Amino acid sequence: MHKDESSEFYIGYQPQGPAGIMRYVRLRLILLAATVISVAILLVYGQRPFADSFFDFGNLQDFEGYVIERPVPLLMVEKIGAPGSLPVRRDYVLVAEGKHGAESIINGFNGKKVRLRGTLIRRDGIEMIEIAGGSVQAIGSKSRSLSKEGGAVGKYILTGEIVDSKCYLGVMNPGQSKPHRECASLCIRGGIPPLFVVRDAAGRKLHLWLLSADGLPVNMDVLDFVAEPVEISGAVEKIDGKLYFLIDPVSISRLKM
Amino acid sequence: MSHSYRAIGWNRQKRNYDLLVLSFIFVYLGIFIGLGAFIHPNATIETMLIRGLGTCALLMLHVILVIGPLCRLSSAFLPLLYNRRHLGVAMFFMALAHGGLSLFQFHGLGVLNPLVSLFISNLRYDSLSGFPFQPLGFLALLILFLMAATSHDFWLANLTAPVWKRLHMLVYVAYGLIMAHVALGVLQAETNPVLAVLVVIGVVMVMGLHLIAGARERPLDVEIATAGKEELIDVCSVNEIPEGRAHIATIYGERVAVFKHEGRVFALSNVCRHQNGPLGEGRIIDGCITCPWHGYQYLPETGMSPPPFTESVPVFNVEVRNGRVLVGGVRVESKK
Ligand code: HEM
Ligand code: FES
Numbered sequence: 001m002h003k004d005e006s007s008e009f010y011i012g013y014q015p016q017g018p019a020g021i022m023r024y025v026r027l028r029l030i031l032l033a034a035t036v037i038s039v040a041i042l043l044v045y046g047q048r049p050f051a052d053s054f055f056d057f058g059n060l061q062d063f064e065g066y067v068i069e070r071p072v073p074l075l076m077v078e079k080i081g082a083p084g085s086l087p088v089r090r091d092y093v094l095v096a097e098g099k100h101g102a103e104s105i106i107n108g109f110n111g112k113k114v115r116l117r118g119t120l121i122r123r124d125g126i127e128m129i130e131i132a133g134g135s136v137q138a139i140g141s142k143s144r145s146l147s148k149e150g151g152a153v154g155k156y157i158l159t160g161e162i163v164d165s166k167c168y169l170g171v172m173n174p175g176q177s178k179p180h181r182e183c184a185s186l187c188i189r190g191g192i193p194p195l196f197v198v199r200d201a202a203g204r205k206l207h208l209w210l211l212s213a214d215g216l217p218v219n220m221d222v223l224d225f226v227a228e229p230v231e232i233s234g235a236v237e238k239i240d241g242k243l244y245f246l247i248d249p250v251s252i253s254r255l256k257m
Numbered sequence: 258m259s260h261s262y263r264a265i266g267w268n269r270q271k272r273n274y275d276l277l278v279l280s281f282i283f284v285y286l287g288i289f290i291g292l293g294a295f296i297h298p299n300a301t302i303e304t305m306l307i308r309g310l311g312t313c314a315l316l317m318l319h320v321i322l323v324i325g326p327l328c329r330l331s332s333a334f335l336p337l338l339y340n341r342r343h344l345g346v347a348m349f350f351m352a353l354a355h356g357g358l359s360l361f362q363f364h365g366l367g368v369l370n371p372l373v374s375l376f377i378s379n380l381r382y383d384s385l386s387g388f389p390f391q392p393l394g395f396l397a398l399l400i401l402f403l404m405a406a407t408s409h410d411f412w413l414a415n416l417t418a419p420v421w422k423r424l425h426m427l428v429y430v431a432y433g434l435i436m437a438h439v440a441l442g443v444l445q446a447e448t449n450p451v452l453a454v455l456v457v458i459g460v461v462m463v464m465g466l467h468l469i470a471g472a473r474e475r476p477l478d479v480e481i482a483t484a485g486k487e488e489l490i491d492v493c494s495v496n497e498i499p500e501g502r503a504h505i506a507t508i509y510g511e512r513v514a515v516f517k518h519e520g521r522v523f524a525l526s527n528v529c530r531h532q533n534g535p536l537g538e539g540r541i542i543d544g545c546i547t548c549p550w551h552g553y554q555y556l557p558e559t560g561m562s563p564p565p566f567t568e569s570v571p572v573f574n575v576e577v578r579n580g581r582v583l584v585g586g587v588r589v590e591s592k593k
Contacts, residue, residue, distance in 0.1 A: 009539075009540045009542070009547070009549070010332070010333075010335045010336050010339070010549070011542070011547060011552040012268070012270045012271070012336070012339035012340065012551060012552055013268045013270070013552055014270070015268070015269045015270075016269075017270065017336055020333075021332075021333050021335075021336065022336070024333040025333065025334075025336045025337065028334070028337070029277065032281070032320070033281065033284070036281050036284060036285050036316065037284065037285075037288060039285070039312075039316055039455060040284070040285045040288035040289045040292075041288060041292065042451050042455065043289060043308075043312055043451060043452060043455070044288065044289060044292045044293045044296055044297075045296065045451070046449045046450075046451025046452055046455075047293075047297065047300075047308070047447070047449060047451075047452075048446070048447055048448045048449050049297075050297050050299040050300045051299060052299055053299060055301065097366070098365075098366025098367065099365075099366050099367035099368065100366075100367075100368070171301075172301055172303070172304065172362070173299055173300050173301045173304060174300075174304065174446070177445075177446040178386075178387075178390075178442065178443075178445040178446045179390075179442050179443050179445070179446055180363070180446075181378070181379050181387075182363055182364065182374065182375070182378035182379045182389070182391060183362070183363040183364070183378075185378040185379060186363075186364060186367040186368070186369060186374050186378050187367070189367070189368055189369070189378075190367050190368045224380065224381075228387060256386055256387070257384060257386075
């Protein structure tokens, strides 16, 4: 205890506190400052590592390609190289701004070649475009559809986490697990395609787009199971290099109560 | 001129206090967000802001909660108590920024009203690990808002001190809600133990200091045996009371401050009209009993604040016999 306690008396509205008390207070304030700085540094380093994701916020780019409406909205972009080389194809999953899917924006453009502006999102090799409102324009009259090469892989029971693809791929980071649950639910409710993140036998991460057994969106049926460990049984299909998981939502079960 | 409450205006100590609070906030957020952006380049800036503001508010809340018991343990902490309500209001604004940003980030721009989404986007109210932690933060923020909004002495005077005091005791409810908000929220996904360990240290410190301060106070409340209410009770010897200061005793279930000043002895209620500060730990300055918390003053003879102020505290009958101080029933009731 400080020794001036018996004689000094602090009154806040006097211009200056008593010297002994103020010396004591200054010492405590230095301790407090040290605590504040240490807590800040500890908490900076004490955060779980952040995923390597990318959201090109603020940088709108032009993209040209073919719109594919289903099973998951895509922009199929072909890059023609030098004469004699094969074209390179890249697929971008399409979403709208905010917590909204692209469905209403690309409605009527299925198979058509379009030009659109948007922001690039990328994680784990999956690319996505957040379409800038009103920027989709049809160009040319050629049309395309997905090939059905590959097709059925088999029936599986898989465990993993259902995430909203937009946040998970980089718009938010972290964009998954418990603290993100409400957001994921709202995004999927708004039409953002749900993605099922699982691990294969070698421990590698795999990403499967969740669909109903008929290959239609299941968004509204998975809301209650997002952002937590779940087990789902269904049929895996591979179309153009992408994995789809065709499920009956009734088969989703929680691993943690 | 009638003063229903005393507006404590700005003064140098308050300005210094507020400047310090602001610089601590800047240092904390600067390190958290500046160093954070450097160490975690992949984290989005909103995440850093939300986390920085939330943890800053929580740290401030801990400081606020330990100042009380620390002042009970040593009067040298009183300068930190003097302007604590500004610290409280600043903490509310940090929490508001955190909550507002979270509400926008996690519930905005969607197909539901953000406030609806806050309550229905996670419906696992039946689960512990899955429990919706954000509504807990929202409730805590409402309480902090009520407290910040009524923090001015205007409200203290208009709600009356007991109601105001009870309202501001809700800070402990808010503290509990925030602890649950953190434990059921980020801590469910965090793999690094730092935040969990800091939170446990914080809770132990807050509870420990309150228990210790409470234990120190308890002997004060041991009542001196009394027969009838009008009887004079021997509370201490005159020599025990230092000049210009008081001895605190409990009679008839009430704490009484017995002051000695210029050869006379005065007994008044120990409870300051302002915010229930312990008058008996105050001093007599310029002939007035001066509260140790915010410096409200009362005349020892009448219990009245010197004009133009109108506060008053009850005064008790007091007699000195053979060097012993005897205190009895109320002589002058409080005026309000
Ligand atoms: C409307 C009210 C609130 C909402 C919507 C809210 C939302 C959130 C969310 C979503 C997180 C997790 C963020 C993350 O991923 O890291 C979080 C964490 C946190 N919140 Fe709140 N919160 C609210 C009120 C409060 C209040 C009043 C406090 C009081 C100090 C508070 C303190 C914290 C703390 C300390 C954390 C952990 C820091 C961290 O994120 O690492 N929150 N809150
Ligand atoms: S409690 Fe504020 S001056 Fe006494």
